[in-house]
Amino acid sequence: MRDVAVIGVGHTKFGKSEKGNIELFAEAAIQAMEEAGVGKGDIEALFVGNCLGGMAEGVANIAPFLAWELNLGTIPATRFEGACASATVAFRDAYMWVASGAYDMVLAGGTERTLVMGTPFATRTFAMGSDRFESQTGLTFPGVFAMAAVLYSKVHGIPLDKLREKMAHVSIKNHKHGAINPKAQFYKKYGNLKVEDVLNSPMIAYPLTLLDCCPFSDGGTAAILCSADIARKFTDEPIYVLGTGQASGGPLGRQEDYTKFPARVASARMAFKQAGLSPKDIQVLEAHDCFTIAEIILLECCGFFDWGTAADATEEGQTDIGGVIPTNPSGGLLGKGHPVGATGVSQIYAIVEQLLGKAVKGNQVDPVPEIGMTDNLGGDGATLAHVILGRSRRKK
């Protein structure tokens, strides 16, 4: 298979938007195409993540209408739905179609409107990413991750009050980064949280408070992928796809230990194996911090910290810029927002910016990192997807 490069990325402002899914994606796609310097005739296929379009807008099969809106002709256009991991699944598929030699240049991304639905309906429809019996008991994602926090406390012998303080540091860090990211939903908000602010914000699902939870968001994201062999015709600084992973988990109730997602371990390892890299090679990470406890768990599943140590490491600053593994310097889902089907390529956008040294001051890892990774979760452990990006091509 051929090497593949990302030569342009686009990203709407996240937050409440009056735009539809089609306009959100189009805005991001046009940014990406302009950044890459590619014209409409160059794009051979479109891959888009969208999760809740049927519920939010009464539009399911959105992909061909996106191609039409962007005037891309009759190119194949495919919608991917893998709950909150939809956009990474779309990106990974786009990668394969270029790596295989079938296409030289494709457009991938995601789009989502959730705020139009209101929180109660959005929460219920989000739960459609869970096991059919579990979601019908009334279990929604805040409840799932609340249980995960309690279990983490028990499994690792960290008193829940202490764990809540450590979790608060995830919220403080990611909101701090989001507050200086102009694309973030909480730009200029929550930039100076204290542990007490997180602990004392409204309780959502014990022990998770509002500031432990990512918001509902609207947004669109896009990336242009092309064969690495032609990437330098378009940019002096292509970013290469070094590895991708995807894996599946089953119902929550059938998982042996919900603080150690087997599918996340499998997906991250798949990406590392393809890239010929290990966690210590990753210099910046954008990861699925849907809840504060989720970031702690994923850092362990992906191999960045030993089991039971990521909460302490977070409190010590090891996941902030300057630490062992700078995590979510864009603000993550907590600070930047979470337009479900668009989030995966928002993470890829953030890593591309980091590797190009273009992240905003305060969020840019220094020195400019060579290799970064994304971690994207769909459902409560059902769909996991990872991408590793680098400034240099894969070593053969």
Added chain:
Amino acid sequence: MRDVAVIGVGHTKFGKSEKGNIELFAEAAIQAMEEAGVGKGDIEALFVGNCLGGMAEGVANIAPFLAWELNLGTIPATRFEGACASATVAFRDAYMWVASGAYDMVLAGGTERTLVMGTPFATRTFAMGSDRFESQTGLTFPGVFAMAAVLYSKVHGIPLDKLREKMAHVSIKNHKHGAINPKAQFYKKYGNLKVEDVLNSPMIAYPLTLLDCCPFSDGGTAAILCSADIARKFTDEPIYVLGTGQASGGPLGRQEDYTKFPARVASARMAFKQAGLSPKDIQVLEAHDCFTIAEIILLECCGFFDWGTAADATEEGQTDIGGVIPTNPSGGLLGKGHPVGATGVSQIYAIVEQLLGKAVKGNQVDPVPEIGMTDNLGGDGATLAHVILGRSRRKK
């Protein structure tokens, strides 16, 4: 890219089922795996079409739960939603992952429950595959194809009464085949329709009567794809994927002439080009006869007949077994049923059976065909996908 073969297929009975989407897919998948003689450890990824799971069952991200149900471990599992073309899009993607060399063996298919929704709600949710503004006017698929019939009559100067008689022959033919196909929804029903029966059945959307329209259905379908190089380890008669196509159309109101879908022309040509074949090489066709007029239009778009001649050709028997291009010998959507997200791989199942000489007596093309094709439509011209299958490998 490598050649790819289909080494096993599975298909539930179509019609009303008390089973869920997961059980329907699992039934078909187990059939396909048993036919191929492959075990759980052999399958490296799962690709599934599903359209309305969120509406019918409150389950959106079904793919990982299918992998779990089938005990396939943490393999990547992806849901594709391309309206009624979902399963062919999933199959085409599965094909690419094997052709690229990324995987040696994958499972692809589709699953859908629609009857649990009831006709009015199912009709409205089906319309989510259309343009967002057009669907919100109240336009549903029977109305779209009714307009197509009126336009066809006008464009080609065939009086509508005469056209309705010709369209009735599509219904007669496909119901005749469905009536002897034990997997068909209308098995042992409508096997001896007359033109008057079709014309006089209840009016749905003038000029389309009930017998001009395919039914809502429940069903699951599956296929095992593998690298052609290893196919003969599993079967003496692999069926090879010779070409695939996919293309996108925009809103109905922006199409110049709705009797000539540009996306269908583009997708079919893509498949023919990859296969190095032309319409005259195709000996059996399974095609998207969602309405009788749809079959007439698709035969022209795919190049089997000149514009404006397929209605006459149908009346003359040229699309029946023994004619120029035997079309829908399985019964098609009209006679076999249309479980939206499963239909594409039902068509592939039917072509595989034909190429193996295993179709039921009366439906088997004689002599056993060497090359067959599928045509699958999603929405009202939005997503088109084609697959060409053959008993011999592609000529290089």
